[in-house]
Amino acid sequence: MVKARRQQQKRCWGVPLLLVVYVGYVGLGAGVLQALERPAEARAAQHILRQRWELLANHTCLRGPALQRLIEVSPRPDGAALRASREYFSFNTSFLSCLGYGNLSPSTVAGRIFCILFALFGIPLNLVLLNEIGQLMLLGVQHCAHRLEEVFHWQKKASLLIKTCALVTGSLLFLLLPPLLLSDKEGWSYEEGFYYSFITLSTIGFGDYVIGMNPDRTYPSWYKNVISLWILFGMAWLALVIKLCINFLESSSDFCQCNKSMAEEL
Amino acid sequence: MVKARRQQQKRCWGVPLLLVVYVGYVGLGAGVLQALERPAEARAAQHILRQRWELLANHTCLRGPALQRLIEVSPRPDGAALRASREYFSFNTSFLSCLGYGNLSPSTVAGRIFCILFALFGIPLNLVLLNEIGQLMLLGVQHCAHRLEEVFHWQKKASLLIKTCALVTGSLLFLLLPPLLLSDKEGWSYEEGFYYSFITLSTIGFGDYVIGMNPDRTYPSWYKNVISLWILFGMAWLALVIKLCINFLESSSDFCQCNKSMAEEL
Ligand SMILES: [K+]
Numbered sequence: 115m116v117k118a119r120r121q122q123q124k125r126c127w128g129v130p131l132l133l134v135v136y137v138g139y140v141g142l143g144a145g146v147l148q149a150l151e152r153p154a155e156a157r158a159a160q161h162i163l164r165q166r167w168e169l170l171a172n173h174t175c176l177r178g179p180a181l182q183r184l185i186e187v188s189p190r191p192d193g194a195a196l197r198a199s200r201e202y203f204s205f206n207t208s209f210l211s212c213l214g215y216g217n218l219s220p221s222t223v224a225g226r227i228f229c230i231l232f233a234l235f236g237i238p239l240n241l242v243l244l245n246e247i248g249q250l251m252l253l254g255v256q257h258c259a260h261r262l263e264e265v266f267h268w269q270k271k272a273s274l275l276i277k278t279c280a281l282v283t284g285s286l287l288f289l290l291l292p293p294l295l296l297s298d299k300e301g302w303s304y305e306e307g308f309y310y311s312f313i314t315l316s317t318i319g320f321g322d323y324v325i326g327m328n329p330d331r332t333y334p335s336w337y338k339n340v341i342s343l344w345i346l347f348g349m350a351w352l353a354l355v356i357k358l359c360i361n362f363l364e365s366s367s368d369f370c371q372c373n374k375s376m377a378e379e380l
Numbered sequence: 381m382v383k384a385r386r387q388q389q390k391r392c393w394g395v396p397l398l399l400v401v402y403v404g405y406v407g408l409g410a411g412v413l414q415a416l417e418r419p420a421e422a423r424a425a426q427h428i429l430r431q432r433w434e435l436l437a438n439h440t441c442l443r444g445p446a447l448q449r450l451i452e453v454s455p456r457p458d459g460a461a462l463r464a465s466r467e468y469f470s471f472n473t474s475f476l477s478c479l480g481y482g483n484l485s486p487s488t489v490a491g492r493i494f495c496i497l498f499a500l501f502g503i504p505l506n507l508v509l510l511n512e513i514g515q516l517m518l519l520g521v522q523h524c525a526h527r528l529e530e531v532f533h534w535q536k537k538a539s540l541l542i543k544t545c546a547l548v549t550g551s552l553l554f555l556l557l558p559p560l561l562l563s564d565k566e567g568w569s570y571e572e573g574f575y576y577s578f579i580t581l582s583t584i585g586f587g588d589y590v591i592g593m594n595p596d597r598t599y600p601s602w603y604k605n606v607i608s609l610w611i612l613f614g615m616a617w618l619a620l621v622i623k624l625c626i627n628f629l630e631s632s633s634d635f636c637q638c639n640k641s642m643a644e645e646l
């Protein structure tokens with residue numbers, strides 16, 4: 115019991131430390147990537163402006179509004195506008211968590227090589243961070259179960275009750291409530307927000323829905339930070355749930371004994 | 381030794397069995413998704429055709445070639461053409477492995493809900509399959525090391541030598557040679573092929589490069605199957621390498637002892 119509490123304290127300190135290392139690493143990467151990509155972006159932005167003027171000059175029937183509509187209909191190619199360093203930061207966090215929405219991607223050879231090197235240490239770092247957060251959540255749940263057992267002298271009931279509570283609270287906090295915030299800030303329907311939440315937390319990241327990209331809307335300053343925290347903790351939670359699903363899948367097949375005896379041998 | 385061999389045999393049987401289950405699950409999902417998405421696709425295709433004709437009728441100066449160029453420059457919106465069931469199959473495999481290139485994504489509410497339910501069991505199934513393939517690779521490497529020890533009476537040298545060989549062979553087979561095939565079939569440079577390989581195997585999947593999508597090129601029939609097998613085995617291999625990187629990261633930090641003692645307690 116004392117040992118478990120010491121572990122919990124250690125982990126409570128470990129997670130903020132890892133977070134600081136992670137944020138520092140991502141910030142450093144954002145700076146380097148911006149330095150590598152900016153010249154190419156500036157060229158691309160100029161090229162698009164020039165093409166637009168050429169089209170206008172050659173097709174005189176296409177006046178401002180009609181051309182504008184055509185350009186608006188066609189999605190903006192990568193690197194069409196200069197990006198702020200904040201955008202590189204959020205690109206890097208979505209990149210290292212293997213989301214890869216695809217609305218941004220490196221366009222220069224140097225940027226691509228940097229991304230590969232950056233990911234080689236960044237992805238394991240991100241996985242370790244998610245794992246630590248997940249373990250912290252698990253420890254918290256176990257701590258609550260212990261408390262309940264001590265107070266009410268329940269044995270197995272407490273563990274089951276707490277696990278169900280944790281699953282329900284997690285589902286509410288990470289999957290069912292965020293779509294409400296998203297539908298308020300992005301103008302999506304609840305169903306679209308839920309779809310976005312699932313595709314994001316499962317690290318699939320199609321990129322058909324991306325937050326903070328609608329130029330017609332103003333976003334409060336806390337919005338992106340809250341979403342980042344939600345993604346971090348939500349991914350850790352969903353990874354934990356998927357891990358439990360895998361344990362269930364494996365224990366219901368023959369592989370279970372095989373894996374256990376192998377783990378003992380290794 | 382006998383026990384290890386029995387495990388290896390069991391695993392040799394388990395992987396094909398899992399593969400059959402996986403392919404069946406993906407095929408079933410492809411059928412359902414096609415049934416759900418086809419009506420919306422047909423409507424979208426008709427809508428785009430109608431828009432094109434309206435533009436032609438209103439702007440008489442924009443004759444065929446100029447309009448065609450404009451439409452070609454703007455990426456085709458989702459669901460612009462009816463998709464073959466093969467495309468749904470490859471969409472589902474990239475979806476369940478959390479790649480999510482984003483060139484395809486479900487456009488109807490029913491299709492999205494189905495995708496979420498489909499992923500709930502599909503992603504764990506995919507993870508179990510990748511894990512089994514990785515463990516099979518590891519067992520193969522250990523088997524080779526045992527053989528070398530028996531024949532040449534080397535002790536630790538054999539293990540180190542075999543591990544280095546496995547890493548070099550894996551890098552060649554999964555990262556350094558595939559770009560040559562890709563540059564031949566897709567017309568990408570070696571650097572672009574390598575970037576695609578890394579972004580794919582790490583499950584980031586930006587979608588800025590996707591195979592088999594160039595309408596100007598003809599692809600041999602074996603091409604997509606070979607790429608699918610490469611992705612499956614390559615992901616298992618890269619996951620194993622990243623797992624080893626994580627072990628290294630964790631063992632070089634304080635968390636190691638903490639995790640070990642927790643694993644004992646759980
Ligand atoms: K993606």
Ligand SMILES: [K+]
Nearest residue numbers: 213318479584
């Ligand atoms: K992804």
